[in-house]
Amino acid sequence: MTETFTRRHVVRAGFGLAGLALAGCAPTTRGTPSTGLFANRENNFALNYGPRPNEKFPLPAISPAVLPPRFRRKRVRYNTSERPGSVVVDTKSFYLYLVEPNNTAMRYGVGLGRQGFEWSGRARVAWKRPWPTWTPPDEMIAREPRLERWSVRNGGMPPGLGNPLGARALYIFEGNVDTLYRLHGTNEPESIGKAVSSGCVRLVNQDAIDLYDRVKNNAPILVT
Numbered sequence: 001m002t003e004t005f006t007r008r009h010v011v012r013a014g015f016g017l018a019g020l021a022l023a024g025c026a027p028t029t030r031g032t033p034s035t036g037l038f039a040n041r042e043n044n045f046a047l048n049y050g051p052r053p054n055e056k057f058p059l060p061a062i063s064p065a066v067l068p069p070r071f072r073r074k075r076v077r078y079n080t081s082e083r084p085g086s087v088v089v090d091t092k093s094f095y096l097y098l099v100e101p102n103n104t105a106m107r108y109g110v111g112l113g114r115q116g117f118e119w120s121g122r123a124r125v126a127w128k129r130p131w132p133t134w135t136p137p138d139e140m141i142a143r144e145p146r147l148e149r150w151s152v153r154n155g156g157m158p159p160g161l162g163n164p165l166g167a168r169a170l171y172i173f174e175g176n177v178d179t180l181y182r183l184h185g186t187n188e189p190e191s192i193g194k195a196v197s198s199g200c201v202r203l204v205n206q207d208a209i210d211l212y213d214r215v216k217n218n219a220p221i222l223v224t
Contacts, residue, residue, distance in 0.1 A: 048073055049206050056131050057161050059205050066190045071109025073207050078105035087125065087183070087221040089201055094193045096183070096201065098214055108211060111191040111202040125183070125219045126173035128212055131159035137180055161187055167205040168212040172221060183221075184208060 045064055049072070052059035071094065078097055082088055088097040088105075091112055097105040135156035136147045150157040157163055166185020173179060182200045185208030191197065192204060201223075203211060 045072065048210075049204070052167075052206065052209070055167060055209075057159070057167070059161075059167060062189050062204055062206060067109070067192060067204060071192045073109075073210060074107050075100075075104055076107045077103060078107070079103050080105075082220070082222060085216055085219050087215060087219055089221070089223040091120070091224060096203065096211070098211065106210075106214065108203050108207045109192045111186065111188075111193065111197055112195050113197055113200065120223045121174070123172045123174045123179060123181075123221050123223075125170045125215055125217060125221055126178070127217060128168070128170050128215070130168055130212070132163070132165045132169040132184075133157060133159060134163050134165045166202075166208055168208040170212065170215060183211065 046061075049062040049064075049067065051061045076097075078099065080086075080088065080097075080099060082099050084099050084101045086099045088099060089095075089110065089112075090097065094110055094112060096108045096110045098108075099105050133156040134150065135152045136144075136150055138151075141147045141151060148154070159165075164184075164186070165182060166187060168185050170183040171178065172181045172183065184200055184202055185205035186192075186197075186202040187205065188202075189204045191202065
């Protein structure tokens with residue numbers, strides 16, 4: 001259960017395949033694991049996905065059984081025309097790449113919107129929030145009236161382990177228009193690598209925290 005928006009918002013925000021083509025985005029290549037001094041640390045599952053007791057809401061460890069190796073955080077070789085600091089979401093492979101210098105990227109496994117809620121295009125990370133409040137949009141409340149209790153007029157759902165946005169959220173704008181999409185944490189690590197959410201790009205909380213710490217405000221984002 002995450003934030004979503006309708007095709008009306010897609011048209012308003014200028015997303016879609018046509019908008020993507022006009023943006024002239026260059027194709028990217030799927031990242032391949034790199035080698036080097038950082039490899040040992042990044043392959044340490046306990047270090048990357050262990051408990052976070054010092055968080056505002058302490059996070060439990062993630063079980064290796066629910067996060068396949070191919071979707072675990074990893075620095076990879078990555079050739080792209082996108083500049084360092086850019087975020088690229090490859091919806092075909094369920095990967096998010098944070099582009100780095102020297103043809104590398106930090107790669108994260110993600111969960112994506114189910115059929116009917118996919119999106120694509122260029123935008124920017126307008127702002128970021130730790131442990132955000134969640135307010136379902138009106139379209140979602142219309143489908144699920146029980147969510148009215150968390151509407152904007154009721155103050156939204158307070159942060160916590162049960163909040164659908166998890167430990168961190170990055171808010172995606174097209175120009176000055178809020179697309180209502182988010183890059184955010186999730187307490188459902190088994191959803192990574194699947195199309196099960198209502199439109200947003202979700203990462204396990206530990207990866208959402210890592211991404212949050214690395215991404216700058218106004219970083220460009222491309223979703224293909």
